[in-house]
Amino acid sequence: MALRTDALFREDSYLREAEAEVLAVSERGGVILDRTIFYATSGGQPGDTGTMVFADGTVVPIAATVTGETKDEIIHVPAEGAAVPLVGSRVKLAIDWPRRFNLMRMHTACHLVSVICPFPITGASVAEDDSRIDLDIPDTSYTKELVSERLMDLVRGDHPVFTRWITDEELAANPGLVKSKNVRPPSGTGRIRLVCIGENAVVDSQPCGGTHVARTGEIGEIHIGKIEKKGRENRRYRLRFGPVVAG
Template sequence: MAYETKALFRDDAYLSTAEGAVVAINDRGGIILDQTNFYATSGGQPGDTGHFERADGSRIQIAATVTGETKNEIIHVPTEEQAVPEIGEKLVLHVDWPRRYRLMRMHTACHLLSVACPFPITGAAVGEEESRIDFDLPDPSYTKENVTERLMEMVRANAPVITRWITNEELSANPGLVKSKNVRPPMGNGQIRLVLIGEDGAVDSQPCGGTHVSETQEVGEIHIGKIEKKGKENRRFRIRFGSLPAGE
């Protein structure tokens, strides 16, 4: 049986603390709640870690958050030898906020990189210290220096980052919204979540279920640490926090 968890992070990525009630414990000890602010691994972004607080003040440490039989079933995986909560028990959910916020900044940076390099995406992964995007990019004129400069222009412009829901039909009528060459966004539930950067998506607009900052300046100082050739026309761009080291 698949359960449906209300994903609070889809409407408020800054909800570091929330409440949820236990609806099930799966056969591997995973905790399923009626609602959660914990993001589940998806779309290249790792799931959240953190802890649940019980009524007596004790904690259940959460090592990972993943999806179950469907994208709407969210499973919280405790670290080993944790107490098992009761069905119906109400918990206070505490996301590891410093880690999540770094991932939010990185995920938004990845969207900006897809603007700086407007080519089909063949792979991507969001990380706490480094993220990567693979592009089908034959043009060698894209360098660490000029791409970093373009990224920081968009960061400093401080464009708003918002989300909006569209129908499957609207997405089908606008195929250019999908930047990934190989992966289509899930279209099973009739609605697609768009992440828009800039007024009415003037900077970027693409389907994404991940968590993002609310304005581009929150991304902070970022740079392209490395560009790797991964095939005849495939380039891997690695994004890192901080400024581009001198002499690189």
């Protein structure tokens, strides 16, 4: 039977530390807690890394965070050879915040690209300094210069980014909220998490379980470094931090 971890990051992406109780330790040493600030690999965003501190002061590096039998079962993977805690004990958690914050900035920027290029998303991968979003886009007018310019317009607009929850029925009644061509958000739980951008979600609103910044201005300088053709109409837009480099 799958265990459930209260995913604190779904309500507050800025939590850097927390305390939790150990629910279970797998045969491979994966640690399942009653609550966590560690995001688990999903939706193109990598899981968090950081540390877990035992009551006796032992500091254990967390090398990865993944999901178990369900999205609600979050497994913290200690570095190879590290100690594991006792079931029922209390631990202190701390994520690698600089890494997480860069992932939040990048993930939010990917949402903005999907606004600028309103075409089906065929894939995405978020990384600290070079992310990508793949689009089923036949129109070649969406150049890296144009998209970079519009991307920075939205960043400078410093639009609020927030989440809200809707029911399965509300999502079914608004299929346009789903931008992914091949992957549907999980249903059957009774509610779907939307990430919204702009006052009253005027810029964007789409199902997403990832972590994002609170305002687009926090993304900072960012641009499209390259556009790669991945099929007759599929194009990969690569996002990189920093200003556009001429030439």
